[in-house]
Amino acid sequence: MNPSPAxxxxxxxxxxxxxxxxTDVRFEVSxxxxxxxxxxxxxxxxxxxxxxxTLMRPTSGDARVFGHSVRDAPHAVRRKIGxxxxxxxxxxxxxxxxxxxxxGRLHGMRGSALRSAADALLxxxxxxxxxxxxxxxxxxxxxxxxxxxxxxxxxxxxxxLDEPSTGLDPGARIDFRxxxxxxxxxxxxxxxxTTHFIEEADHADRVGVIHEGDLVAIGAPDALKKEVGGExxxxxxxxxxxxxxxxxxxxxxxxxxxxxxxxxxxxxAHAAIPRIAEAFPGEVRSITLGxxxxxxxxxxxxxxxxxxxxxxxxxxxxS
Amino acid sequence: xxxxxxxxxxxxQREIVRFARQRSRIIGAFGQxxxxxxxxxxxxxxxxxxxxxxGEGYLEYFYPGIIAxxxxxxxxxxTFAVVDxxxxxxxxxxxxxxxxxxxxxxxxxTGGATLALLQGVLxxxxxxxxxxxxxxxxxxxxxxxxxxxxxxxxxLGLLLAWRIESTQGFHSIMNLLLIPLWLLSGAxxxxxxxxxxxxxxMQVNPLTYGVAALRRTLYLSAPEAVANLPGLWLxxxxxxxxxxxxxxxxxxxxxxxxx
Numbered sequence: 001m002n003p004s005p006a007x008x009x010x011x012x013x014x015x016x017x018x019x020x021x022x023t024d025v026r027f028e029v030s031x032x033x034x035x036x037x038x039x040x041x042x043x044x045x046x047x048x049x050x051x052x053x054t055l056m057r058p059t060s061g062d063a064r065v066f067g068h069s070v071r072d073a074p075h076a077v078r079r080k081i082g083x084x085x086x087x088x089x090x091x092x093x094x095x096x097x098x099x100x101x102x103x104g105r106l107h108g109m110r111g112s113a114l115r116s117a118a119d120a121l122l123x124x125x126x127x128x129x130x131x132x133x134x135x136x137x138x139x140x141x142x143x144x145x146x147x148x149x150x151x152x153x154x155x156x157x158x159x160x161l162d163e164p165s166t167g168l169d170p171g172a173r174i175d176f177r178x179x180x181x182x183x184x185x186x187x188x189x190x191x192x193x194t195t196h197f198i199e200e201a202d203h204a205d206r207v208g209v210i211h212e213g214d215l216v217a218i219g220a221p222d223a224l225k226k227e228v229g230g231e232x233x234x235x236x237x238x239x240x241x242x243x244x245x246x247x248x249x250x251x252x253x254x255x256x257x258x259x260x261x262x263x264x265x266x267x268x269a270h271a272a273i274p275r276i277a278e279a280f281p282g283e284v285r286s287i288t289l290g291x292x293x294x295x296x297x298x299x300x301x302x303x304x305x306x307x308x309x310x311x312x313x314x315x316x317x318x319s
Numbered sequence: 320x321x322x323x324x325x326x327x328x329x330x331x332q333r334e335i336v337r338f339a340r341q342r343s344r345i346i347g348a349f350g351q352x353x354x355x356x357x358x359x360x361x362x363x364x365x366x367x368x369x370x371x372x373x374g375e376g377y378l379e380y381f382y383p384g385i386i387a388x389x390x391x392x393x394x395x396x397x398t399f400a401v402v403d404x405x406x407x408x409x410x411x412x413x414x415x416x417x418x419x420x421x422x423x424x425x426x427x428x429t430g431g432a433t434l435a436l437l438q439g440v441l442x443x444x445x446x447x448x449x450x451x452x453x454x455x456x457x458x459x460x461x462x463x464x465x466x467x468x469x470x471x472x473x474x475l476g477l478l479l480a481w482r483i484e485s486t487q488g489f490h491s492i493m494n495l496l497l498i499p500l501w502l503l504s505g506a507x508x509x510x511x512x513x514x515x516x517x518x519x520x521m522q523v524n525p526l527t528y529g530v531a532a533l534r535r536t537l538y539l540s541a542p543e544a545v546a547n548l549p550g551l552w553l554x555x556x557x558x559x560x561x562x563x564x565x566x567x568x569x570x571x572x573x574x575x576x577x578x
Contacts, residue, residue, distance in 0.1 A: 050577075055411060055415060055416050055577055056577045057412060057577075075417055078415060078416060078417035079417045081415065083411075083412065083415045085408055085411050085412065087407070087408035087411075088407070088408070089408060089409060089411060089412035090409075091333065091337070091409055092407075093336075093337050093341070094333065094336065094337070098336070101329070102329050102332075102333055103412065105325050105326065105328070105329035106326055106413060106416040106417075106418055107416055107417065108322040108325060108417075110325055150412075155578060164421070182397075202379050304540060
């Protein structure tokens with residue numbers, strides 16, 4: 001085991017002019033962990049991603065990758081990391097194999113060692129038959145796989161991925177997720193990814209939830225959900241504010257009003273349903289019972305629905 | 320090969336391969352200047368006599384100027400590619416790799432310079448058409464000078480490209496800075512006889528010395544034809560200094576760039 005954590009984000013604050021993008025963000029990721037940074041677009045994930053991949057210096061604070069500071073030793077950090085950016089990082093006018101060779105050489109690899117490493121990775125990701133094709137002729141899913149193969153070529157100890165699922169259909173998304181898990185299991189590579197897909201974050205070992213530049217929650221998905229409570233009731237009412245007060249009195253628990261619907265976390269919410277239906281006939285339009293999800297964690301910590309906080313991509317939550 | 324040169328080499332190679340695969344770039348950087356040359360040169364024909372000149376026609380006078388333009392256009396097109404790489408985010412992947420920024424810039428500059436030189440060499444084939452008395456020695460010396468001009472202009476282009484977000488932005492820079500740089504370099508009309516203010520600008524324009532060096536090497540066997548131009552060694556030294564400064568500034572810009 002390495003004595004330093006794979007990634008330590010130490011009080012990172014970042015401003016673009018007067019706009020604050022990140023506020024004193026702190027967390028650590030252990031070696032061999034799959035860690036997801038979950039948050040709506042515009043919440044600060046990409047800013048943090050650019051800082052931990054050495055492309056941008058934080059206004060204050062620091063991040064360390066296996067002990068190396070992105071601020072003072074970006075070169076040492078770059079030797080440890082593999083990066084898959086959100087936008088395609090392959091040259092569409094080069095073939096898949098040419099892209100691999102180019103990337104390998106940037107990392108000091110060369111000759112037959114480089115070619116055989118590239119071939120092995122292309123085989124591992126099932127794209128050997130496309131190696132002589134121009135990248136622009138590959139489907140989005142295959143490009144993403146080629147991208148991952150490229151990032152893994154210099155055998156990075158930690159892999160950073162920015163929104164790896166964007167643009168992939170559900171099948172390709174599952175494949176990609178399994179590749180990451182296999183990679184971690186076989187080589188103990190640490191994986192840090194950003195996502196605005198709640199379902200994707202659910203598959204990580206640990207999740208950090210980022211909203212408006214703050215890290216609002218961090219922990220294993222199950223542990224975070226447990227904190228929310230046993231079950232979640234969502235109630236659509238004729239007059240939500242009136243009903244809310246009545247429900248809070250009746251159950252002596254907090255009832256939130258989120259965009260016109262009422263939400264309450266209770267340990268035995270299912271038992272409350274008939275009581276609500278009987279006590280307030282005509283006032284209730286519908287009652288939904290559910291186990292808490294990471295979205296509930298988000299609502300619990302921010303008072304906002306994830307889908308509404310995600311202003312840029314209304315179709316974002318496809319869980 | 321050291322990792323530094325490996326990086327420079329692979330970036331250089333990519334510039335060349337991409338260029339070869341984009342036929343529009345070859346046509347844009349080569350075809351247009353040649354067309355200009357033939358139309359303008361033949362149009363002016365022998366109506367054009369410049370003060371203190373050796374009595375050649377405009378087709379001949381304009382010929383080294385057109386080589387300079389081909390080199391300039393090729394350098395500009397190479398730097399467009401850098402703006403595109405930034406926009407397409409390809410450059411991010413390069414910047415996140417453990418390579419010094421200067422190795423990246425060196426690869427880009429030598430790539431652009433190589434392409435500029437190759438296009439210039441292509442134009443040398445037209446020398447008999449222009450009526451320039453070219454010898455083998457003169458041709459070799461001219462190619463070296465073309466490489467030097469290509470290096471300097473690509474470095475200048477990169478210095479701008481690393482700061483500019485869009486190709487549109489680069490177009491206005493090109494029209495406001497790079498094309499006038501060429502127009503006022505002695506490529507289109509000679510320094511002698513120009514308006515004093517224009518003459519002054521031409522004298523401080525580094526490209527004036529690039530074009531002078533090119534004329535001097537092309538007429539290596541007939542130096543009397545270019546006797547009133549700045550000397551060859553002075554011209555070469557000015558171009559080396561100009562290219563070196565642009566390169567260092569481009570590296571500094573790249574080091575501060577956040578990809």
